[in-house]
Amino acid sequence: xxxLSKKAACDSHGQDSSxxxxxxxxxxxxxxxxxxxxxxxxxxxxxxxxxxLSGILxxxxxxxxxxxxxxxxxxxxxxLNAESWLADNPDVLGLKRDGKSVFKELALFxxxxxxxxxxxxxxxxxxxxxxxxxxxxxxxxxxAFLLPTPYYPGSNDFKITGRALEDxxxxxKKLNLNVKGVLVTNPSNPLGTTMDRDELNLxxxxxxTKKIHIVSDEIYSGTVFDSTSFLSIIEAVTDRNIDDTHExxxxxxxxxxxxxxLGLPGFRVGMIYSxxxxxxxxxxxxxxxxxxxxxxxxxxTNMLSDKKFTSKYIEENRKRLxxxxxxxxxxxxxAGIE
Amino acid sequence: xxxLSKKAACDSHGQDSSxxxxxxxxxxxxxxxxxxxxxxxxxxxxxxxxxxLSGILxxxxxxxxxxxxxxxxxxxxxxLNAESWLADNPDVLGLKRDGKSVFKELALFxxxxxxxxxxxxxxxxxxxxxxxxxxxxxxxxxxAFLLPTPYYPGSNDFKITGRALEDxxxxxKKLNLNVKGVLVTNPSNPLGTTMDRDELNLxxxxxxTKKIHIVSDEIYSGTVFDSTSFLSIIEAVTDRNIDDTHExxxxxxxxxxxxxxLGLPGFRVGMIYSxxxxxxxxxxxxxxxxxxxxxxxxxxTNMLSDKKFTSKYIEENRKRLxxxxxxxxxxxxxAGIE
Numbered sequence: 001x002x003x004l005s006k007k008a009a010c011d012s013h014g015q016d017s018s019x020x021x022x023x024x025x026x027x028x029x030x031x032x033x034x035x036x037x038x039x040x041x042x043x044x045x046x047x048x049x050x051x052x053l054s055g056i057l058x059x060x061x062x063x064x065x066x067x068x069x070x071x072x073x074x075x076x077x078x079x080l081n082a083e084s085w086l087a088d089n090p091d092v093l094g095l096k097r098d099g100k101s102v103f104k105e106l107a108l109f110x111x112x113x114x115x116x117x118x119x120x121x122x123x124x125x126x127x128x129x130x131x132x133x134x135x136x137x138x139x140x141x142x143x144a145f146l147l148p149t150p151y152y153p154g155s156n157d158f159k160i161t162g163r164a165l166e167d168x169x170x171x172x173k174k175l176n177l178n179v180k181g182v183l184v185t186n187p188s189n190p191l192g193t194t195m196d197r198d199e200l201n202l203x204x205x206x207x208x209t210k211k212i213h214i215v216s217d218e219i220y221s222g223t224v225f226d227s228t229s230f231l232s233i234i235e236a237v238t239d240r241n242i243d244d245t246h247e248x249x250x251x252x253x254x255x256x257x258x259x260x261x262l263g264l265p266g267f268r269v270g271m272i273y274s275x276x277x278x279x280x281x282x283x284x285x286x287x288x289x290x291x292x293x294x295x296x297x298x299x300x301t302n303m304l305s306d307k308k309f310t311s312k313y314i315e316e317n318r319k320r321l322x323x324x325x326x327x328x329x330x331x332x333x334x335a336g337i338e
Numbered sequence: 339x340x341x342l343s344k345k346a347a348c349d350s351h352g353q354d355s356s357x358x359x360x361x362x363x364x365x366x367x368x369x370x371x372x373x374x375x376x377x378x379x380x381x382x383x384x385x386x387x388x389x390x391l392s393g394i395l396x397x398x399x400x401x402x403x404x405x406x407x408x409x410x411x412x413x414x415x416x417x418l419n420a421e422s423w424l425a426d427n428p429d430v431l432g433l434k435r436d437g438k439s440v441f442k443e444l445a446l447f448x449x450x451x452x453x454x455x456x457x458x459x460x461x462x463x464x465x466x467x468x469x470x471x472x473x474x475x476x477x478x479x480x481x482a483f484l485l486p487t488p489y490y491p492g493s494n495d496f497k498i499t500g501r502a503l504e505d506x507x508x509x510x511k512k513l514n515l516n517v518k519g520v521l522v523t524n525p526s527n528p529l530g531t532t533m534d535r536d537e538l539n540l541x542x543x544x545x546x547t548k549k550i551h552i553v554s555d556e557i558y559s560g561t562v563f564d565s566t567s568f569l570s571i572i573e574a575v576t577d578r579n580i581d582d583t584h585e586x587x588x589x590x591x592x593x594x595x596x597x598x599x600l601g602l603p604g605f606r607v608g609m610i611y612s613x614x615x616x617x618x619x620x621x622x623x624x625x626x627x628x629x630x631x632x633x634x635x636x637x638x639t640n641m642l643s644d645k646k647f648t649s650k651y652i653e654e655n656r657k658r659l660x661x662x663x664x665x666x667x668x669x670x671x672x673a674g675i676e
Contacts, residue, residue: 003551003589008475008620083441093432103421109604125463125606128626137346141479180341213341251341266447266632268463282346288466290628294604299633 085309092302095295106294120273122283123297125290127219127257127270131183133286134253134272137279138213144177145215148184160184160199165206181213181251182206187220187230189260192321194229200236204248213251222261225318225325234273250276258300261317267296423647430640433633444632458611460621461635463628465557465595465608469521471624472591472610475617476551482515483553486522498522498537503544519551519589520544525558525568527598530659532567538574542586551589560599563656563663572611588614596638599655605634 002009023042031039086093095103124130139145146168148160165182172179182203186195195203207214216233224230231239233252242248254273259265269292272283304310332338340347361380369377424431433441462468477483484506486498503520510517520541524533533541545552554571562568569577571590580586592611597603607630610621642648670676 003476003549004614004616004620005475005478008616082445083439086441090432094428095431101421103424107420107602107604125628125631126626129628132627137343138341140343211341264445266445268629268631276342278342278346282342288464289470290463290467291606293463293606293631293634295634295637296631 082303085303085306089302089306092299095298102298106298109294119277120275120280122272122274122280122287123292124270124272124283124287125268125292126259126265127217127255129268129290130255130257130270130272131215131217133283133289134215134255134274134279136286137282138215138253139180142177143180144172145180145213146172146182148182158188158193160195160202162202162206165202169210179210179212181215183215183217184233185217185219186233187218187224189217189220192220192223192225194224194231196229197231197236197239200231200233201240203233204237204240204242207251208248211247211251213253215253215255217255219255219257219260221256222314223317223321225322250274250279253279262313264300267300268292269296269300420641423641423644427640427644430637433636440636444636447632457615458613458618460610460612460618460625461630462608462610462621462625463606463630464597464603465555465593467606467625467628468593468595468608468610469553469555471621471627472553472593472612472617474624475620476553476591477518480515481518482510483518483551484510484520486520496526496531498533498540500540500544503540507544507548517548517550519553521553521555522571523555523557524571525556525562527555527558530558530561530563532562532569534567535569535574535577538569538571539578541571542575542578542580545589546586549585549589551591553591553593555593557593557595557598559594560652561655561659563660588612588617591617600651602638605638606630607634607638 022040026040026042029039030036031041091097091099095101095106122130122133124133135145146165148158148164169179184195184203186200187193203214206212214233218232221230221232233254237248237252252275255270256273257270258267259270268290272280274280274283360378364378364380367377368374369379429435429437433439433444460468460471462471473483484503486496486502507517522533522541524538525531541552544550552571556570559568559570571592575586575590590613593608594611595608596605597608606628610618612618612621
């Protein structure tokens with residue numbers, strides 16, 4: 001008898017993939033402009049490091065490198081803003097409401113029953129957990145979701161076509177796989193490129209024809225800075241005037257988290273948005289396997305319900321991302337890389 | 339084609355069980371000594387509500403009821419102690435180290451790689467998550483773990499016997515189930531009763547003979563107050579002088595959490611202890627699906643590394659639980675219930 005499960009015994013986590021090998025190399029020998037100018041630069045990392053722009057990201061137009069400086073200078077914007085916001089609102093970190101401690105209330109609070117006010121939303125400990133729970137709701141082991149490739153880290157010049165979708169679907173069928181849906185990341189992680197309306201419409205038509213789900217991971221939706229082109233899958237379906245009783249609505253699911261747009265991966269806050277009541281009910285029950293710390297919920301509900309803070313943040317974040325991108329492009333271009 | 343998975347579509351969460359129905363009834367009509375003396379009393383709840391003893395738990399030796407008072411008086415001990423500890427250590431809630439903010443560091447910290455210093459330990463978002471990950475590591479869908487019944491809420495006069503174990507094993511085999519292990523909760527949740535050395539030895543012999551795992555959920559191990567009888571499965575195996583190269587060691591796994599002993603269910607901190615390196619490695623990777631908030635890790639590592647605080651807490655907790663139990667027993671006895 002096999003003592004452990006195949007999951008535990010196999011090596012499908014991808015820790016031997018070039019992505020993780022790159023990480024290991026970077027950690028052994030990280031680039032530093034002065035102390036280690038020949039070190040490795042981590043370019044495959046999706047992390048919100050926007051802040052203190054002047055002096056953070058610059059280009060050493062020399063031998064082999066684009067650098068970002070010593071990480072002690074690098075400072076995600078949300079964190080800069082958040083720290084000053086927290087200084088103005090000391091009760092929030094102190095776990096107080098109107099000056100009185102809510103420590104007890106928070107310590108005992110378990111969010112097993114979901115949020116009655118937001119009937120489409122399920123809170124979980126990060127988008128990894130959100131994606132896992134959604135998959136448990138939508139598919140049996142051995143069923144398939146189509147994923148556009150290359151994905152992470154991917155290529156900039158990449159569009160979903162009807163042909164590619166059909167080919168992938170046929171290929172899955174040849175492998176005797178029951179295709180349950182398509183999973184897209186829009187905007188792309190980590191590239192930030194967005195799917196245009198034509199692509200989204202292709203997806204929608206495909207999901208209608210094949211009677212399958214669309215899972216749209218929109219974890220970077222607040223970070224789009226270059227254009228007004230970002231369109232959520234929900235908007236795209238709405239704009240098609242698809243009747244709200246159409247069964248497609250129940251097959252559209254969205255994943256979001258505060259790790260990327262807000263730069264808070266350590267706090268583990270992810271969510272599922274779905275129109276399917278059964279999915280929401282099941283995912284809410286499953287959320288026991290990865291609830292968000294009540295301490296963190298208290299901090300973030302207070303911080304994010306301050307609209308002045310959030311709108312200032314979103315605006316500033318986009319501005320800085322844009323400048324960063326321009327700096328990177330011009331640096332690369334100066335080094336002869338287009 | 340079935341659009342949702344069987345997991346999502348079925349109703350195996352037990353929300354229709356008498357346990358959850360009892361909860362619903364309690365929530366619709368909760369007992370209050372003055373405002374609702376004929377209301378329902380929730381007796382099936384495993385929650386650390388020890389604190390402000392005098393005046394909290396008392397017995398209305400009348401019509402139908404044992405009551406605990408208005409929940410605003412009830413106050414888990416850890417929280418009382420914790421609040422005064424936090425008042426003495428303001429930097430901890432304020433996310434500061436030596437007066438300097440560590441907000442940024444925490445916000446970006448993701449604990450994907452586990453704890454190199456504690457090679458047997460995996461941290462996850464609560465013991466629910468710990469049990470799930472362990473099961474994913476130890477069994478395939480369709481394989482079986484034996485569970486002593488009645489379990490939750492169970493009976494006081496309950497012992498594991500060799501006969502019961504053999505019977506359950508044979509019954510599983512007749513159902514064509516591959517038995518991978520036994521799962522016990524010791525001390526019992528929510529009764530607090532402990533397994534004695536004979537029971538643990540029976541379990542150990544059974545696991546050796548059948549070559550199966552033992553998963554011991556010891557979430558209440560810090561709450562035992564009545565005797566010195568609590569013995570962890572790890573101690574029981576150690577006391578048998580089983581050679582540390584014996585394969586049994588790799589099949590002993592423990593689950594713990596801070597929800598019960600420390601009364602912090604809202605903070606979602608659970609853990610797996612295992613001697614099997616492959617299980618630890620796999621569970622560490624799986625922990626991405628339910629990591630502990632870094633904000634909460636910072637608070638608790640500071641609080642729990644204060645040994646004066648923790649030892650005072652454990653002692654005081656036991657003392658109060660014991661008084662509470664004596665009060666309950668004498669109240670029930672006065673009402674004619676033995």
